[in-house]
Amino acid sequence: MSDLIQPLSESTEPPTALQIKLQRRSRWNAVLRYTLLTVVGFVMIYPLLWLVGASFKSNAEMFSSAWFWPKDATVQGYIDGWKTSTPYTFATFFFNSMQIVIPKVIGTAISCTLVAYGFARFEFPGKKILFAILIATLLLPDVVTRIPQYLLFRELGWLDTYLPLIAPAWLAGDAFFVFMMIQFLRAIPREMEEAARVDGANTAQTLIFIVVPILMPALVSVCLFQFMWTMNDFLGPLIYISTVEKYPVSLALKLSIDATEAFNWNSILAMTVLALTPSLVVFFIAQKSFIEGISTGGVKG
């Protein structure tokens, strides 16, 4: 903040009364702003802090105080929670979640890239109509398609398998991601692809060697969102998965609320913390390319 005012006072003459006044005012502004931001930031993050803290509290202490720091910390919640009230441990449920998440993320990355590349770079008959339909599905609320989709997958005999959850992703079913990639591609100049074609690359080679690497930041974002949304998806598995053995983490958490008469809040919270970890880890690993500059370098003045 003080950097901003420096040039004003840099002249050899002593600062005038007005300059001093301006400096003081902007310093006060900075103090005020940062205090406000810190307070609001703390309020926002507090529930999360409480969640982590409370997962180490005993069940008795849980509701005695709104403060997040446990008086006498215990990992009993983690031990009980991991065992669950079912014959399976949480390891099974994590494994199940991965069985849904990983194919879904891969499928999304591949299918969305292909579809977006097609829309952004090629002219074909019916393109306008198809694009309009794509946008329309973006605006369509999910609930509208739930029942027909359920009937379709029942006909296919896919109930109580992960296929209804995974298959749409392989068919670029998430219009939002396709749309996002198209917008990203549109902002990338075509010259690099044209240079590749002149260099002798065919369409597939251009896509793999040129477009995909340039698209990488967008692709990482798509995978990240898909990972988190799928990890957190509750309704999808609830509708299609009926065997406890096949439950993903999101359903398993609910399971521990249902099954016991007196809720073991600390074990529920402990498992919630664990359920959050994969998303957080993935986010921090991907953060660099997620935020990194986009298509600079190839085309600049």
Place this chain on the structure above:
Amino acid sequence: MAELQLRSVEKSYGNGFKAVHGIDLHVKEGEFMVLVGPSGCAKSTTLRMIAGLETITGGEVLIGDRVVNDLVPGKRGIAMVFQNYALYPHMQVRRNLSFGLRLKRQPKEQIESATQDVSGVLEIEELLDRLPKQLSGGQAQRVALGRALIKQPEVFLFDEPLSNLDAKLRASMRVRITDLHKRLRDEARPATVVYVTHDQVEAMTMGDRICVMKDGHIMQVADPTTLYDRPANAFVAGFIGMPEMNLVPAALAGGKGGQSLTLDGQSISVGKDLEARLESSGGRVTMGIRPQHLEIVAADADDALTGKIVNLEFMGHEVNLHADVGGETFVCVVPSDQFDKNLQRGDRVGLRPRTSKMHVFDIHTGANISLA
């Protein structure tokens, strides 16, 4: 290496816009051909049809003796340098250079030695391990040039490769490219080049021949001197040369002392040389005289147009004098040491054209009718 031919090539875009109206062009083997014209005259479109990046909607393009209309760019034996460099941002310079060769699965040692050769010629050895974003504009354009050179194509295509560079760098790159072209010619592997620019200085200094385009038509194809001295039409006359040629409507008429041109009630005799060249004996015409070929004389002198000075631009080594003659502005370039310092805005002066250097154009078609 091969020649390049365009035979009544046409281009209509998907939206129905006709950008190129049947052009014929023959670029000889090893020739440096410059396509020049104002923005939007379809230079890029033409070049991209040669490259195979746009479909050809009429006519034929031949490279060597092959019709390439239906070949993909990679199979045409061309290399292209883009205005924006279009380097692959995620590859180091080395891999940018070798991308084409790697696609062709050439042996490693061969790729390595080709990379060394090219980077030596272009002095980019130190840059080989950098990413494009770590290069300056001039360096990036040299790499782009290297990426074209390494393929040893039959035809080089350039689309305004220097317009993103500052003036100084542009001048040095200009020399570098022409030197390279000469060098390849000396090494007996001449490169056929089609070079697009909107900059007439680039065109005049680089081209063996220049093709001037306007609105998807070719206006004239000729070497720089011919283009300057014998422009085929008023468009070329006005486009080539700095400052622009003065093009002013006038009346051509015969008389006792030979033919004369009249404008604003003032007549000047056309002189023997021009009279011999003229293909017309009278009527409305456009007269054309370059600013360098107008001499400042006393107002009311013989065979001079009298006008009023409306602007004076001092350029250092020369002075641009703008004079109004009956509503038409003439620009006249005078070397500083010959310029009468007493002249001021508002003064009346005489402008005497060197008629031997004058051109007369058909007022409707713009065709030069003083070339005979």
